[in-house]
Structure formats: C-alpha cells, structure tokens
Amino acid sequence: MEAIQSVLRHSWTVRACRVGIGVIFGYAGLAKIGDLAVFAMQIHNFRMVPVSTENVMAMTLPWIEIVAALALILHIRARPAALLSTALLVVFTIAVGVAYLRGLDIDCGCFGTADGAQVGLRKLLENAGMIAVGAIASLREAKGSG
Amino acid sequence: MGERKRGPAEGGTIGSIAVILAAGIVLGVAFNAIGLESRPGWGIPWIGKDRAEGLVSLDGAIEGLPEIPDLEEPMEADLARVRLFHEAGAALFVDAREVEEYSAGHIAGAISMPYDVAAGEPELMENLDPGGRPIVVYCGGGECELSISLAYEMIFAGHTKVLIYTGGYDEWAGAGQPIASGVAEGS
Numbered sequence: 001m002e003a004i005q006s007v008l009r010h011s012w013t014v015r016a017c018r019v020g021i022g023v024i025f026g027y028a029g030l031a032k033i034g035d036l037a038v039f040a041m042q043i044h045n046f047r048m049v050p051v052s053t054e055n056v057m058a059m060t061l062p063w064i065e066i067v068a069a070l071a072l073i074l075h076i077r078a079r080p081a082a083l084l085s086t087a088l089l090v091v092f093t094i095a096v097g098v099a100y101l102r103g104l105d106i107d108c109g110c111f112g113t114a115d116g117a118q119v120g121l122r123k124l125l126e127n128a129g130m131i132a133v134g135a136i137a138s139l140r141e142a143k144g145s146g
Numbered sequence: 147m148g149e150r151k152r153g154p155a156e157g158g159t160i161g162s163i164a165v166i167l168a169a170g171i172v173l174g175v176a177f178n179a180i181g182l183e184s185r186p187g188w189g190i191p192w193i194g195k196d197r198a199e200g201l202v203s204l205d206g207a208i209e210g211l212p213e214i215p216d217l218e219e220p221m222e223a224d225l226a227r228v229r230l231f232h233e234a235g236a237a238l239f240v241d242a243r244e245v246e247e248y249s250a251g252h253i254a255g256a257i258s259m260p261y262d263v264a265a266g267e268p269e270l271m272e273n274l275d276p277g278g279r280p281i282v283v284y285c286g287g288g289e290c291e292l293s294i295s296l297a298y299e300m301i302f303a304g305h306t307k308v309l310i311y312t313g314g315y316d317e318w319a320g321a322g323q324p325i326a327s328g329v330a331e332g333s
C-alpha cells in the first residue's frame with residue numbers, strides 16, 4: 001500500500017499526470033474557441049443551464065480550460081489547477097451522465113466539433129479515466145522524491 | 147531535476163483556483179468582445195436566447211414564391227409557403243433526422259443530413275450546393291429541434307438562405323403532401 005502511494009505521489013508521476021491533463025484541457029479549450037456559436041448550441045443541447053447563461057458559459061469555459069492547462073503544463077500554481085481541472089471533469093461527467101440517462105442523443109461538445117463524440121457510455125468511461133489521472137495530478141508531491 | 151519553488155501553501159489553494167477562474171473569465175469575455183467587433187463577427191451575444199422562440203417567420207401575402215434575402219439567422223416557414231417552394235422545385239429540402247427516420251418516410255426530393263452527423267463534419271454543409279436556392283431544413287415537427295440546430299449550423303457553414311419548416315415531416319405527411327421513402331437521396 002505504501003509502495004503504491006509513494007509511486008503515485010512521486011513528483012514525476014504527479015507532474016506527468018498534470019501535464020497529461022494540461023494537454024487534454026488545452027486541446028479541449030482551443031478546439032472550442034474556434035466556433036463559440038457551435039459550442040453554445042452544444043451547451044444548449046444538454047438542457048441543464050438557463051438559456052440566458054449558455055452564451056456566457058460558452059465564451060468563458062474554453063478560456064478557463066486554457067488557463068488551467070497553461071498552469072498545469074508550465075508548473076505554475078499547478079496543484080490548484082489540477083484540483084480545478086478535476087472538479088470540472090467531475091461536473092462534465094455528471095452532465096454527460098445525466099444527458100445519457102435522459103436519453104438525449106446529442107454531441108458531447110467536449111472538444112467542440114474536433115471530435116464528433118456523442119454522450120454515452122464510452123464518453124463516461126473516458127471521463128472516469130481522466131478523473132483518475134486528475135486525482136493523481138491533484139496529489140501533493142511527496143517531499144524529497146523529486 | 148532541480149528544486150523548484152514550492153507551490154502556495156494550503157490557504158492559497160482556493161485563492162489560486164480563484165485566480166485561474168478569474169483569468170479564464172476575463173480572457174473569455176475579452177476574446178468574445180473582440181469577436182463581436184470583428185467583421186465578419188465571430189463573437190456570440192452576451193445573453194443567450196432560446197432559438198425556438200426567437201425565430202422570425204416568413205410572412206406576408208402568399209402570392210408566388212417569397213424572395214428570401216441573405217440571412218444571418220434562419221427563418222421559420224409554414225406549410226403554405228414551404229409547399230410553394232416544393233412545388234416549384236425552388237428550394238433544397240434537407241432532412242435533419244436520423245437516417246432510419248428518413249428512410250421510413252421523408253418529404254419527396256429531400257436529402258438526408260442528420261444533425262448529429264453534420265455537427266461533427268461541417269464540411270458536409272460547406273460542400274452542400276443548393277444551386278442558388280434556399281435550403282429548407284425540417285425534422286419531425288412538434289418538439290423536435292434538430293431542424294433548428296441544423297439550420298444554425300448551415301448558417302455557420304456559410305449558407306445565407308436557410309428556412310426552417312417547423313411543422314416538419316408529420317405535418318407535411320398529414321397534409322397529404324408528396325413523400326418518399328428509402329435511403330436513396332432525392333435530387
């Protein structure tokens with residue numbers, strides 16, 4: 001148990017996970033800012049937030065992802081960025097899960113239109129994997145192991 | 147690896163998260179503001195609105211084919227007007243529903259372009275050539291919003307004359323208008 005912990009908390013493991021999440025978030029953010037109108041419509045299709053707030057979400061969410069990505073990759077405020085990214089992943093996953101349970105046949109919009117992924121089990125599994133990586137990225141790096 | 151500066155103490159974690167969020171929000175708002183000022187504009191309105199409610203209807207007396215101006219948003223059209231376009235072959239009809247629904251029955255001459263597919267492959271819409279005619283997008287009618295979503299994507303893809311037949315296939319078929327079935331794309 002301790003061995004696993006020490007591997008997970010090893011600064012290389014934690015940093016690799018941070019960079020991994022950072023690359024994914026950076027790509028996701030950049031893919032969305034190219035067509036905000038489409039992303040706004042993808043948010044609309046989830047039918048989870050008031051219509052009036054959809055556009056503000058569409059314009060700010062990609063940039064929050066990009067800033068968090070830069071923090072993770074450049075190792076500046078990386079742990080808070082990892083916590084924030086993981087929290088966002090949890091929220092996104094809940095949104096996908098709820099849409100799936102409601103039988104909505106919609107685009108995920110996770111990467112804008114860069115992937116045509118639909119909400120569904122596959123997406124939920126991908127997200128579960130990313131949350132696991134995000135959780136490791138959120139660990140405090142073990143002292144003296146770097 | 148050299149010893150790097152340690153991250154902020156626990157008390158600073160919430161503060162750092164707030165900084166990241168604030169930076170993202172400021173950048174997003176600024177980026178959109180630039181987008182709204184640009185020509186052609188790519189920013190989006192600050193307040194979202196329900197597209198189904200905000201649709202402008204094609205109205206005026208029904209005397210011959212209505213002229214469709216270049217639009218920045220799709221317009222809604224009713225059965226009477228859509229019929230005129232259909233009879234004259236003066237519009238390209240596009241079915242936004244799933245292929246299976248299209249095969250089961252569609253407006254005669256309509257092509258199939260499921261919204262789900264088109265949203266992931268914008269080139270499908272960019273390469274669509276309506277031959278100078280307006281595009282009439284429809285789905286099942288009633289609560290169906292696929293036609294609205296696809297119509298907006300058509301506008302984003304560069305088409306300027308896009309109509310939404312909100313009555314949809316159900317109203318069309320119910321009114322005894324020409325229908326067809328099968329997967330072959332009409333012309």
